[in-house]
Each structure stands twice: as C-alpha cells, then as structure tokens.
Amino acid sequence: MPKYAEEILAAVTELQQHPTAEQVFLEMKREHPSIALDPVYLPRLPGAGKRQSYGGEVS
Numbered sequence: 001m002p003k004y005a006e007e008i009l010a011a012v013t014e015l016q017q018h019p020t021a022e023q024v025f026l027e028m029k030r031e032h033p034s035i036a037l038d039p040v041y042l043p044r045l046p047g048a049g050k051r052q053s054y055g056g057e058v059s
Contacts, residue, residue: 004028004035 011027012019019027025037 004032007031 007028008024011024015023015027021037025035028035
C-alpha cells in the first residue's frame with residue numbers, strides 16, 4: 001500500500017464530495033507540508049492503468 005493511501009482515503013471521506021486531486025492534495029498538505037502532488041494521483045495507486053473512459057467528461 002502506498003505511503004499515504006490510508007490518509008488520502010480519509011481526506012476524500014472528510015471532504016464529503018467527489019474532490020479533485022488538487023483538493024485532496026491541499027487537504028493532505030495540512031498534515032504533511034512536504035507532500036508532493038504525485039502520491040495523490042490515481043496512476044500511483046494499486047491497480048493503476050485500468051482506468052476506464054465512457055466518453056464525454058466522465059471517466
């Protein structure tokens with residue numbers, strides 16, 4: 001499991017919406033000022049590379 005995976009999940013839950021990676025990043029930065037944006041993006045999480053696209057603005 002990636003270093004921040006559990007905390008990223010907690011941040012998403014606390015935001016109580018479907019946040020952008022930037023919103024999650026800003027939430028994480030409160031507790032971890034040195035965190036980079038990289039660990040927040042989906043391609044770094046387990047199972048990455050299996051993103052599905054349904055066309056339009058939805059993915």
